[in-house]
Amino acid sequence: LFWNRRIRVRSVKNIVDEIALLQEQYALDRMSFADDAMNIPQTRAFEICDEIIERGLHKKLEFFTLMRADRKSVSFELFQKMREANFQVVSLGIESASPRVLKAMEKSLTPEEASQAIQMARKAGMIQVFGNFMVGNWDEGLRDILKTWYFVLSNKVMPLFWICTPYPGTEFSRSLMESGYQDSQYAWLTKIKPGAIIAIARTNKMPIYLITWVYWLSSLLSFAVLPFRAGELRIFKRYARQALIELWRKLKTPKD
Numbered sequence: 243l244f245w246n247r248r249i250r251v252r253s254v255k256n257i258v259d260e261i262a263l264l265q266e267q268y269a270l271d272r273m274s275f276a277d278d279a280m281n282i283p284q285t286r287a288f289e290i291c292d293e294i295i296e297r298g299l300h301k302k303l304e305f306f307t308l309m310r311a312d313r314k315s316v317s318f319e320l321f322q323k324m325r326e327a328n329f330q331v332v333s334l335g336i337e338s339a340s341p342r343v344l345k346a347m348e349k350s351l352t353p354e355e356a357s358q359a360i361q362m363a364r365k366a367g368m369i370q371v372f373g374n375f376m377v378g379n380w381d382e383g384l385r386d387i388l389k390t391w392y393f394v395l396s397n398k399v400m401p402l403f404w405i406c407t408p409y410p411g412t413e414f415s416r417s418l419m420e421s422g423y424q425d426s427q428y429a430w431l432t433k434i435k436p437g438a439i440i441a442i443a444r445t446n447k448m449p450i451y452l453i454t455w456v457y458w459l460s461s462l463l464s465f466a467v468l469p470f471r472a473g474e475l476r477i478f479k480r481y482a483r484q485a486l487i488e489l490w491r492k493l494k495t496p497k498d
Contacts (some may be wrong), residue, residue, distance in 0.1 A: 249279055249282065251279075251286065254286070254289045254290050254293050255293065257290060257293075258290065258293040258294060258297060258299070261273060261294070261299060261303070262297060262299060265299065265302055265303055270303060271302070271303060271304065272303065272304050272305075272306070273303050273304075273305055273306070274305070274306040274307070275305065275306065275307035275308065276308065277307070277308065278308040278309070278310070278335060279310065280307050280308065280309060281309050281310055281315045281316060281320065282310060282315060283314075283315075284314075284315060284316070284317065284320050287309075287320055287323075287324065288320065288323055290327075291323045291324055291326065291327035291329070292323075292327075294327045294328075295326060295327050300326070300327045300328035301328075303328065304328050304329075304330045304331075305324075305327065305328060305329040305330065305331075306329070306330070306331040306332070306333070307324075307329060307331075307332055307333070308332075308333045308335065308374075309332050309333065309334055309335070310334075310335055310351075311334040311335060311336055311351055311355065311356050311359040311360075312350050312351045312355055312359075313355050313358070313359075314350070316359045316362065316363075317362070318362045318365065318366060321362050321363045321365075321366035321368065322366045322367075324366070324368075325366045325367045325368060329368070330368065330369045330370065331368065331369060331370040331371075331372070332363055332368055332370075332371055332372070333371075333372035333373070333374060333402070334356065334359055334360065334363075334371065334372065334373050334374065334399075335374050336351070336356045336373045336374060336375055336393075336399075337349060337351075337374065337375060337376045337379075338375060338376065338379065338382070338386065338389075338390050339353045339356070339375075339389045339390040339392070339393030339394075340353075340382065340385075340386035340389045340390065341353060342381070342386065343379050343381065343382045343386050346379065346380060346381050346382075347379060348413075353389075353393060356373070356393075356397075357393070357396075357397050360373070360397050360398060360399050361397075364398055370400060371398065371399050371400065372399065372400050372401075372402055373394070373397075373399040373400065373401050373402065374402050374404065375390055375394075375401055375402065375403050375404070375460070376403070376404050376405070376406040377390075377403060377404075377405060377406065377453060377456045377457050377460055378405050378406040378441050378445060378448065378453035378456070378457070379406045379414070379445070380406075380413075380414050380417045380418070380445050380446065381445070381446060381447060382445065382447055382448070383447040383448065384448075384456075387456055387460070390460075391460070391463060394463060394467065395467065398471065400464070400467070400468070400471050401460070401463065401464050401467070402464065403457060403460040403461055403463075403464065404457075405439065405440075405441050405453065405454075405457050408424065408428075408442070408443065417445075417446070418443050418445070421446060423443045423444050423445070424442075424443050428442070428443070429442070439454075439457065440454045441453035441454050441457070
């Protein structure tokens with residue numbers, strides 16, 4: 243509803259032309275796909291990877307991408323092709339490990355499918371596999387949150403947690419307004435205060451303060467599992483080192 247039920251895609255040639263141009267102009271060594279529908283359909287992702295390989299860009303760049311995780315959108319063969327194209331990091335949209343919450347969200351995914359996607363990505367050689375999760379969904383209680391935490395601990399995935407956002411026109415937004423937790427004039431973006439991110443509305447199962455606490459506890463869980471995710475820890479150290487080097491260079495460069 244938020245995007246008017248429409249997906250517009252650029253041609254594979256157009257996408258890879260831009261990748262080649264940016265790499266040549268700025269001598270990039272990493273590039274991220276911010277398109278969370280890259281593998282809709284799978285054939286599109288295969289074609290992008292083939293074009294990257296054909297032009298030799300996989301020898302110059304390493305790639306990161308967002309992806310859907312349902313069984314129609316992923317396969318072991320796809321992850322193998324992506325790895326051949328030097329995709330090193332993938333981020334899967336999982337949202338929750340509670341079947342009840344996934345059903346309420348009308349998301350075409352089960353926890354079992356999400357787990358299989360993680361395993362396939364790892365088996366194909368992906369260095370880092372992220373999972374995106376939301377807290378504060380409508381009808382989500384603490385038992386559902388615990389199922390998500392258990393999923394994170396049981397699968398070799400690096401979790402990223404977010405507070406569920408009631409985009410205008412969505413079922414989530416309608417439920418909030420019908421229950422009197424929001425009005426038609428609400429600011430739907432997550433509130434950000436100095437040093438803190440808080441929920442903007444309560445749900446039928448959790449008040450604002452509880453959603454906010456769950457979000458921060460979930461974020462702490464992300465740091466807690468980091469030492470047990472060897473690939474993630476290695477890449478985290480690498481990027482942190484590169485960031486510090488770049489910061490040091492900027493500090494040393496005299497200002498005009």
